[in-house]
Amino acid sequence: MNAKEPASAEVLGADGGRPAPWAQARERLAGAQSYWTATSHPNGRPHLRPVLAVWVDGALYLSSDPTARKSRNIDATGHFAISASTDDLDLVVEGTAARVTDLARLEQVAAAYREKYGWPVTIVDAAFTAPYAAPTAGDGPFAVYEVDPVTVFGFPTSDKFAPTRWRF
Numbered sequence: 088m089n090a091k092e093p094a095s096a097e098v099l100g101a102d103g104g105r106p107a108p109w110a111q112a113r114e115r116l117a118g119a120q121s122y123w124t125a126t127s128h129p130n131g132r133p134h135l136r137p138v139l140a141v142w143v144d145g146a147l148y149l150s151s152d153p154t155a156r157k158s159r160n161i162d163a164t165g166h167f168a169i170s171a172s173t174d175d176l177d178l179v180v181e182g183t184a185a186r187v188t189d190l191a192r193l194e195q196v197a198a199a200y201r202e203k204y205g206w207p208v209t210i211v212d213a214a215f216t217a218p219y220a221a222p223t224a225g226d227g228p229f230a231v232y233e234v235d236p237v238t239v240f241g242f243p244t245s246d247k248f249a250p251t252r253w254r255f
Contacts, residue, residue: 090145091236093253099240104249107176107241112253116178116239117142119171124149126160126167134160139206139221140169140234141199147180148187148196150208150215150229158230162186169234175245182237182255186230188213196231 090113096106122140127133136157140149147169151158161167167184170177187193190210197208197215208215214228241251 091255093239093255095254097252097254099250099252102249106251107243107248109253112176112178112239112241112251113142115173115176116147116171116180119173119178122149122169122171124157124167124169126157127164128156128160129163138169139200139204140171141196141203143192143195143199147234148199148231149184149234150200150231152225152227153214153230155225158232161232167232167234172244175243175247177242177244179240179242180234180236181239183235184232185235187233192233193231 093109096109098104098106122138123135124138125133125135134156138149138151140147149169161184165183165185168179168181170179187196193210193213197210200206200208206217208217211228214230216227220227236255239253241248243250
């Protein structure tokens with residue numbers, strides 16, 4: 088996948104200010120250590136869970152047990168949001184997520200997980216497997232999802248930037 092760039096960036100609210108540059112937001116999104124995902128149950132009820140994610144070739148990836156509620160919600164509709172909090176900019180990505188089955192891409196994502204988190208994942212039947220996982224994640228295998236942003240929001244935690252919305 089090629090890095091997706093926003094079609095527009097705008098400051099939120101009437102206070103004005105300088106929008107956060109996408110390159111800096113992308114850097115913070117890639118460097119975050121923990122993330123929260125939001126999906127919806129079939130009845131519309133929200134489902135929020137913590138995950139680990141990695142940035143590879145301009146896209147954000149996460150893994151999840153394919154039987155977990157978040158995986159079933161993603162597989163059913165693709166609608167998805169993920170957020171990360173960094174030192175000076177909190178980010179919310181709204182868009183879709185889709186399961187990755189391409190072996191070459193899975194190898195790249197697995198290498199990124201090993202480098203970022205020290206998680207020794209390998210690939211079996213187009214999914215991740217590992218000798219251990221987060222206590223709440225189950226034993227695997229783990230489906231891998233690529234996030235495709237539609238809108239990203241940046242909420243500053245300092246006066247360095249103004250609240251910003253990027254549209255893709």
